[in-house]
Amino acid sequence: GSKRRRAKITGRERKAMRVLPVVVGAFLVCWTPFFVVHITRALCPACAVPPQLVSAVTWLGYVNSALNPLIYT
Structure with a gap:
């Protein structure tokens, strides 16, 4: 019971560790040009x-x- 639950949590954490860099990378790729353009204009x-x-x-x-729903699934 308890061992299985720990393994399941570890699996979730492992998935989060794989997904988080992709989410952050997509955010940076998508929003950096926006901020560069608007800061340049200002x-x-x-x-x-x-x-x-x-x-x-x-x-x-x-x-x-x-992209977020595609990344998270």
Whole structure:
């Protein structure tokens, strides 16, 4: 009973240890461009950032939300 429960918890923890880096990696890949573009716009008003780029990086951030269910299953 107790041994089996410990093994099950260990299995869950092992899965979490595999999933967490993927979740963090996906988050960084999807949201870093968004923040780079918006920080650039804030700090460099003279820099021309095309509206299409702003839209693309915003959608890339949204893609992160779509990836999460796929990553967790």
